[in-house]
Amino acid sequence: xxxxxxxxxxxxxxxxAFANPFNPxxxxxxxxxxxxxNFKNNETDSNKIIIGRALFYDPVLSKDSSISCxxxxxxxxxxxxxxxxxxxxIADRVGFRNAPxxxxxxxxxxxxxxxxxxxLEMQALAPITNHSxxxxxxxxxxxxxxxxxxxKKLFAQAYGDEKITTERFLKSITQFLLQLISANxxxxxxxxxxxxxxxxxxxxYVLFKxxxxxxxxxxxxxxxxxxxxxxxxxxxxxxxGHMRITMESKDSLSFKVPSLRNIAFTYPYMHDGRMNKLxxxxxxxxxxxxxxxxxxxxxxxxxKLEKVDLTAFLLTLTDQHFLFNPALSFPKELLFKNRRNN
Numbered sequence: 001x002x003x004x005x006x007x008x009x010x011x012x013x014x015x016x017a018f019a020n021p022f023n024p025x026x027x028x029x030x031x032x033x034x035x036x037x038n039f040k041n042n043e044t045d046s047n048k049i050i051i052g053r054a055l056f057y058d059p060v061l062s063k064d065s066s067i068s069c070x071x072x073x074x075x076x077x078x079x080x081x082x083x084x085x086x087x088x089x090i091a092d093r094v095g096f097r098n099a100p101x102x103x104x105x106x107x108x109x110x111x112x113x114x115x116x117x118x119x120l121e122m123q124a125l126a127p128i129t130n131h132s133x134x135x136x137x138x139x140x141x142x143x144x145x146x147x148x149x150x151x152k153k154l155f156a157q158a159y160g161d162e163k164i165t166t167e168r169f170l171k172s173i174t175q176f177l178l179q180l181i182s183a184n185x186x187x188x189x190x191x192x193x194x195x196x197x198x199x200x201x202x203x204x205y206v207l208f209k210x211x212x213x214x215x216x217x218x219x220x221x222x223x224x225x226x227x228x229x230x231x232x233x234x235x236x237x238x239x240x241g242h243m244r245i246t247m248e249s250k251d252s253l254s255f256k257v258p259s260l261r262n263i264a265f266t267y268p269y270m271h272d273g274r275m276n277k278l279x280x281x282x283x284x285x286x287x288x289x290x291x292x293x294x295x296x297x298x299x300x301x302x303x304k305l306e307k308v309d310l311t312a313f314l315l316t317l318t319d320q321h322f323l324f325n326p327a328l329s330f331p332k333e334l335l336f337k338n339r340r341n342n
Contacts, residue, residue, distance in 0.1 A: 026106070029183035031191045031219050035106035037120060037178065042171045044178070047158035050331075052176025054154065055169070057330045060144055062134040064090050069127070069173075072099040075329045078262035078322070079103060079180060085273030089133035096132065096237065098273035100258060101266045103182040103322065107220055113255045113271045114244050115226060121174045138166055145169070150336075182261050182322040183219070190316070191219070197316065203306075204313025211300045211310075212260075221260040221317065228254050230288040234272050241271070261317045278314065282307050 026044045028035060055061060059068045072087045072095075073079040079102035081087065087095035097113050111117040117126055127133040128141070145151045145164045152162040159168055189195040197205060208216075217223045226242040233239065233253060242251040255271045269275040275284065282302065290298040302310065322328075 026178060029181065029188070029219075031188060032104075032183060033107065033219075036109050037106040042121065042174060045158060045175065047154070048172045048175040049179055051151070051154045051158055051172035052174065053328075053331055054151075054334060055173050056176050058334055060148075061128055061136060061141055062090050063136045063140075066090050067134060069124070070330065072127070072133075073102050075325070076323055077101075077265045078182065080266050082265075082267055085268050087127075087133060089130070090135055093132045093135075095130070097239065097271050098268060100256075101262065102177065103180050103259060103261060104220055105177050105180060108224060110224070110256065114242050115256055116245055120177065121170045123177075124170060124173045138169075142166065142169065179328065180322075182319040184321040185261065185319040186316040187313075188219070188319075198312070200309050200312045201316055202313075204309040204311065207302065207306055207310045208313050211298070211302070214298060215257045216260050222257045225257055226251065226254040227257050228290065229270060230284065230290055231270060231274070234274065237272060239272065260314060262319055262323065263314050264318050265323060278311060279307070282310065 026035070026039060056069045056073075059065045059071075061068060067088075067090055072081050074081055080099050085098055087097065087099040089095055100113060105111075105120055108120070109118060111120065111123045112126065117123045125138065128136050128138065142164055151164060155164050155168060155172075156162045158172070186195060186197075186201075190197055215223055215225075215227050231253070240252050242254040242256075243249065245251075258266075263278065267276055267278070269278070269281050275281050285300045286302055286307075290300075
């Protein structure tokens, strides 16, 4: 039995085992609005999702094949990292910001903390080509993938032939990113009238709607806008936020509002990861005045007990199914790919 035939059997097991977990059509959660992403240009396809999942976890996308997308976006932490404030790249290089959590991306128009990317299909190129992160060139990645028997067979099954192009590469990664839907928390079950909040959670929900909902709007728990978080500029990073893109002074120190879904698992917090505990975040907002984009002044003043109740509600945003979904985790078949790639 030839090595090539053995490898083909391994690949076949991969396809059969991992095609079924993904829906042939994108299914919008019942309590969610209509997605922003245009599926007409990239219709959901389980074979393309398989490719995207493999690429997401494959360090081949970095210059020295030492890190993958998942290195900064762990599935067990709502696709972010928790062991350091700023993202880490190849050769122990330190990035510019805290890696954002990845979830419910079909509803987003802009990406990155400063909104540098406005197309989900282009988003992956930012960390891939960033010197401090993966420091790779798309043409070199395509060359590496086109040398791979593993990927050529996957692309042939998804696209009809083995050719691996920039468009197919980006659309496949996007297909996997679109699968990162978090909509199965206790909060969602309450909204769908499948369960009820405890008295403490209900009180926390009331406090949330009064104090936090201008920026963290339901059901995504972000208004998808760029707001000032009241933090002084970190002197080493000198990050001016959204102003880097617009070049308008009014956008100085404005950052994209992160979702509060799975917040118990997405520390450290803020664009530069300067806060490690949720209590630190609540204490921060308890001492400042904020003005939202609609010019509304926000003053949050909570007692210790109210902070406990608010935290109890925020914990209902944890989606265990999303965090520990095996269909979204590392595909073990990549191990075989690394052992026999040609």
